[in-house]
Amino acid sequence: xxxxxxxxxxxxxxxxxxxxxxxxxxxxxxxxxxxxxxxxxxxxxxxxxxxxxxxxxxxxxxxxxxxxxxxxxxxxxxxxxxxxxxxxxxxxxxxxxxxxxxxxxxxxxxxxxxxxx
Amino acid sequence: xxxxxxxxxxxxxxxxxxxxxxxxxxxxxxxxxxxxxxxxxxxxxxxxxxxxxxxxxxxxxxxxxxxxxxxxxxxxxxxxxxxxxxxxxxxxxxxxxxxxxxxxxxxxxxxx
Numbered sequence: 001x002x003x004x005x006x007x008x009x010x011x012x013x014x015x016x017x018x019x020x021x022x023x024x025x026x027x028x029x030x031x032x033x034x035x036x037x038x039x040x041x042x043x044x045x046x047x048x049x050x051x052x053x054x055x056x057x058x059x060x061x062x063x064x065x066x067x068x069x070x071x072x073x074x075x076x077x078x079x080x081x082x083x084x085x086x087x088x089x090x091x092x093x094x095x096x097x098x099x100x101x102x103x104x105x106x107x108x109x110x111x112x113x114x115x116x117x
Numbered sequence: 118x119x120x121x122x123x124x125x126x127x128x129x130x131x132x133x134x135x136x137x138x139x140x141x142x143x144x145x146x147x148x149x150x151x152x153x154x155x156x157x158x159x160x161x162x163x164x165x166x167x168x169x170x171x172x173x174x175x176x177x178x179x180x181x182x183x184x185x186x187x188x189x190x191x192x193x194x195x196x197x198x199x200x201x202x203x204x205x206x207x208x209x210x211x212x213x214x215x216x217x218x219x220x221x222x223x224x225x226x227x228x229x
Contacts, residue, residue: 004160031215033215033217042219042220042221042222043161043204043206043217043219044219045216045217048215048216050215055215056215056216091160091161093160095215104148104149104166104208104215105151105163105166106151106163106217107163108153108160108161108162108163109160110159110160111159111160
């Protein structure tokens, strides 16, 4: 298996522009997670999906952030408009999904490093 | 609110010098405790999951243990390739059950 795939790996944009990050989870995984990692706040969960349905978006910082999962093999995280404080590494992770067992493990992608100037 | 505290923040070891990393946690009900390794510029790589106090898991030079309040990652005779940031995370039974709460990590450097 190729693992979780994210694109682009690096994104540099100017303040006010729209940014779209993409993720392909591991085939057969029912859960997909979006995280953000910064030096100040570490790894924080933004939103997660179960079977393509958003379950918890309480970590989404504000209305400028939105996430979709149109099918089991693709998800996007969009920031519009972007701001310099959005600069971070954004990770996508997927999980097979049975709680309390080894199948609950989340597997992370390589991340997208976003820089907003 | 779930909390995870890792110590030390940074650790430098000589090759072959064994040590332990600590992860203290506060959670309403522990569903699982996870250890990940993260190399610079890469995503966290899964190492272990522990589900109940007293449980232990091993992988090569690493051994993870769990009590009701903390977890230890023991590194035996480390090598330079073990240098990385080690992250601990907890998953609780309450609230958004799938959420992982991460600690800030321990940056390990193993010198040759």
